[in-house]
Amino acid sequence: xxxxxxxxxxxxxxGILASVSEAIFREGGNLDQxxxxxxxxxxxxxxxxxxxxxxxxxxxxxxxxxxxxxxxMDILVKPMPEPDTAGPPPSEPFVITCFGPDRRGLVAxxxxxxxxxxxxxxxxxxxxxxxxxxxRNLMVYEADVPLATDTSALSQxxxxxxxxxxxxxxxxxxxxxxxITRI
Amino acid sequence: MIHDREILTILGxxxxxxxxxxxxxxxxxxxxxxxxxxxxxxxxxxKKICGLAENLVPTCNRIGEKYGIQVVNKRxxxxxxxxxxxxxGPEGMVAVARTLDRIAQTVNVDFVGGxxxxxxxxxxxxxEALIAALPQALAETHxxxxxxxVASTREGINMDAVLRMSRAIKEAAALTADKDGLACAKLxxxxxxxxxIPFMAGAYLGIGEADAVINVGVSGPGxxxxxxxxxxxxxPSMGLGDIAERIKRTAAKVTRVGELIGREVARDLGIPFGVxxxxxxxxxxxxxxxxxxxxSLGLVSIGAPGSTAxxxxxxxxxxxxxxxxxxxxxxxxxxxxxxxxxxxxxxxxRKGYLSIEKLEAMTAVCSVGLDMVxxxxxxxxxxxxxxxxxxxxxxMINAKTTACRLIPVxxxxxxxxxxxxxxxxxxxxxxxxxASGKDPFVxxxxxxxxxxxxxxx
Numbered sequence: 001x002x003x004x005x006x007x008x009x010x011x012x013x014x015g016i017l018a019s020v021s022e023a024i025f026r027e028g029g030n031l032d033q034x035x036x037x038x039x040x041x042x043x044x045x046x047x048x049x050x051x052x053x054x055x056x057x058x059x060x061x062x063x064x065x066x067x068x069x070x071x072x073m074d075i076l077v078k079p080m081p082e083p084d085t086a087g088p089p090p091s092e093p094f095v096i097t098c099f100g101p102d103r104r105g106l107v108a109x110x111x112x113x114x115x116x117x118x119x120x121x122x123x124x125x126x127x128x129x130x131x132x133x134x135x136r137n138l139m140v141y142e143a144d145v146p147l148a149t150d151t152s153a154l155s156q157x158x159x160x161x162x163x164x165x166x167x168x169x170x171x172x173x174x175x176x177x178x179x180i181t182r183i
Numbered sequence: 184m185i186h187d188r189e190i191l192t193i194l195g196x197x198x199x200x201x202x203x204x205x206x207x208x209x210x211x212x213x214x215x216x217x218x219x220x221x222x223x224x225x226x227x228x229x230k231k232i233c234g235l236a237e238n239l240v241p242t243c244n245r246i247g248e249k250y251g252i253q254v255v256n257k258r259x260x261x262x263x264x265x266x267x268x269x270x271x272g273p274e275g276m277v278a279v280a281r282t283l284d285r286i287a288q289t290v291n292v293d294f295v296g297g298x299x300x301x302x303x304x305x306x307x308x309x310x311e312a313l314i315a316a317l318p319q320a321l322a323e324t325h326x327x328x329x330x331x332x333v334a335s336t337r338e339g340i341n342m343d344a345v346l347r348m349s350r351a352i353k354e355a356a357a358l359t360a361d362k363d364g365l366a367c368a369k370l371x372x373x374x375x376x377x378x379x380i381p382f383m384a385g386a387y388l389g390i391g392e393a394d395a396v397i398n399v400g401v402s403g404p405g406x407x408x409x410x411x412x413x414x415x416x417x418x419p420s421m422g423l424g425d426i427a428e429r430i431k432r433t434a435a436k437v438t439r440v441g442e443l444i445g446r447e448v449a450r451d452l453g454i455p456f457g458v459x460x461x462x463x464x465x466x467x468x469x470x471x472x473x474x475x476x477x478x479s480l481g482l483v484s485i486g487a488p489g490s491t492a493x494x495x496x497x498x499x500x501x502x503x504x505x506x507x508x509x510x511x512x513x514x515x516x517x518x519x520x521x522x523x524x525x526x527x528x529x530x531x532x533r534k535g536y537l538s539i540e541k542l543e544a545m546t547a548v549c550s551v552g553l554d555m556v557x558x559x560x561x562x563x564x565x566x567x568x569x570x571x572x573x574x575x576x577x578x579m580i581n582a583k584t585t586a587c588r589l590i591p592v593x594x595x596x597x598x599x600x601x602x603x604x605x606x607x608x609x610x611x612x613x614x615x616x617x618a619s620g621k622d623p624f625v626x627x628x629x630x631x632x633x634x635x636x637x638x639x640x
Contacts, residue, residue, distance in 0.1 A: 095185065095190060097190060097194060138187070140187055140190055142185070151249070152248075168198075170194055170198075170251050171251065172249070172250055172251035173249045173250050174185065175250070176193070176250040176251065176252065176443060177185045177189055177190060179439045179440070179442070180189075180193055180436045180439050180440060181189045181192075181193070181436075
């Protein structure tokens with residue numbers, strides 16, 4: 001059974017999930033995982049589905065586009081690669097928060113440092129409303145930091161860069177948030 | 184996924200409201216160090232503590248960094264030295280104090296507590312030697328803290344010990360007259376001393392404790408104050424029951440921080456985790472004050488009528504939140520009102536809102552006692568003993584801990600300022616009214632019997 005990932009982009013409105021899931025269902029697909037998010041007015045959805053024998057990726061994409069594109073949706077269907085047998089390296093979950101004045105390139109600068117230290121971002125919420133009010137410009141990275149990563153060096157690099165941008169940065173193990181807020 | 188609101192709330196507590204782990208205290212049992220030779224005893228103590236505490240400070244710093252929570256103080260508490268060094272006289276006791284001071288510097292901890300004796304029912308030779316050694320030991324060392332338990336609900340009040348402690352306090356003050364009697368800031372007289380306090384100056388490791396144990400003291404008066412302020416902004420007409428609920432929830436969050444850090448430090452050091460002591464312990468910093476909470480609750484100042492009721496509510500809510508959030512809550516766990524260590528309380532004393540009598544009344548409902556109270560240097564031994572006996576009586580009758588950390592500031596009188604430095608802060612010297620100076624009550628000696636409700640068996 002082949003697995004595919006369907007990407008959907010659209011102006012947000014009621015009924016997008018209903019239309020996409022129905023279209024996949026009609027082609028014989030079975031949803032394994034779904035995730036969606038909204039950024040300003042834009043809907044973005046990811047659907048992982050298992051396809052019946054003989055239903056190709058190209059065919060499914062063509063069918064979905066024929067139904068959903070007229071409704072204003074951009075559709076991309078790709079085969080799911082086989083999972084890496086080695087799996088991700090053992091890691092610990094951290095939360096990295098940055099506040100500070102808005103400027104171009106903040107996400108690029110921070111993620112470049114994370115990438116250099118082999119840190120995998122598992123979730124990012126960034127909100128830039130502009131101006132110098134730190135509370136209006138916020139990045140929250142949830143990230144897996146490999147056990148092999150030198151956390152002191154990572155922390156030092158992040159703080160140095162944050163200092164250059166006048167950002168306040170906090171790098172904390174995720175457990176602190178969970179232990180305080182979830183009993 | 185963690186919600187942004189949760190993250191922002193916690194970051195606010197850490198960055199703006201002074202949430203921290205006030206102390207991680209390593210308790211070390213010294214009974215296997217005893218010897219009939221003072222040099223061997225000191226060598227054994229040094230070897231054992233240094234072996235266990237070698238990595239205490241780096242471990243606390245590393246784990247604090249990992250969670251973004253500062254572990255402000257790292258400390259050590261030990262078995263009561265009066266018992267460990269019982270064969271030796273006062274000179275031997277001072278030698279042990281010097282050893283503890285040297286160890287504290289070696290392993291880079293702020294304080295070592297446990298230069299202590301438990302004498303509520305009577306004094307053994309070691310206890311007498313330790314009390315005799317207190318003034319010199321505290322004057323000559325920097326990081327050694329002492330405590331003497333002179334009363335308990337089960338045994339009553341040892342008035343001979345109360346009088347001796349009064350003399351020791353006066354002598355300790357005299358020996359450090361150039362520092363406003365600083366030695367007394369490292370000396371607590373207790374009723375019902377808990378065996379697992381991580382906070383100084385009362386920390387010692389009780390007889391029934393493990394060979395080594397990690398106890399954690401979490402603070403957070405600023406977090407509680409801000410929680411009250413937020414609640415009243417959202418709902419200005421909020422009643423005290425709801426405010427108490429907010430305090431309780433906040434205390435639970437603060438306790439969870441201590442539990443997390445304490446357990447990880449204990450695990451990394453391979454030492455059992457003991458208790459979280461959730462106490463609202465202020466520092467002389469704006470926004471880190473217990474006194475400010477009274478103003479948030481709607482009083483003009485701590486000490487004004489209503490303060491005892493407010494403190495009772497605060498203390499109880501803190502205990503309830505802490506008890507819910509931790510598997511083992513211990514130590515003092517409540518609100519501290521150390522006069523010199525809290526800018527707001529010190530100011531209340533300066534303006535006359537707080538008298539010695541009001542402070543004493545408030546200690547009936549909070550977790551400690553007359554703490555860091557500067558009194559006139561010419562306060563007599565008898566008057567001092569009377570103040571201590573009153574405070575011990577509150578602890579004995581109410582089956583709670585009370586303590587006195589009183590500083591008779593040499594050469595200074597009521598209204599003058601005393602400066603102790605650092606976290607010990609500064610304070611206006613409080614008047615002691617109606618002190619005849621020679622009341623024979625306290626010199627009659629003997630033991631005030633335990634109250635009827637001590638007969639529980």
